[in-house]
Amino acid sequence: MNTFERIWAAARQIPPGRVASYGQLARMAGMPRSARVAGYAMHAAPEDVPCHRVVDRLGRLSDAFSPSGRDTHRLLLEMEGVDFLPDGRVDMARFQWTAGSSS
């Protein structure tokens, strides 16, 4: 299993209506120091990986998100039931996924 696949596996574990930070994915993948690599893996993530559920530690997506940037990202998460703060960020306090909090 390559590094990317491990990170993708972690991303795939993110339930709908939940988000996870790059550092957290890296941590789940067994590489707590490879937060950058986690993001880089998302860049190369296949279709079956919900990369839109992956945000930075502030609940903000990178400025280089695939098609329409942050706009598409926001719509996708709202569509899944994720609420956004007036700051334009995801409410990490309520939607940051943690292994075990599937409810």
Added chain:
DNA sequence: AGTATGACATAGC
């Protein structure tokens, strides 16, 4: 094989 780069994170100023 070495250098440069990057969808991040943390600490300092």
Added chain:
DNA sequence: AGCTATGCCATAC
């Protein structure tokens, strides 16, 4: 509270 600088680790050239 927001920006700059440094660290980390894997990929690309």
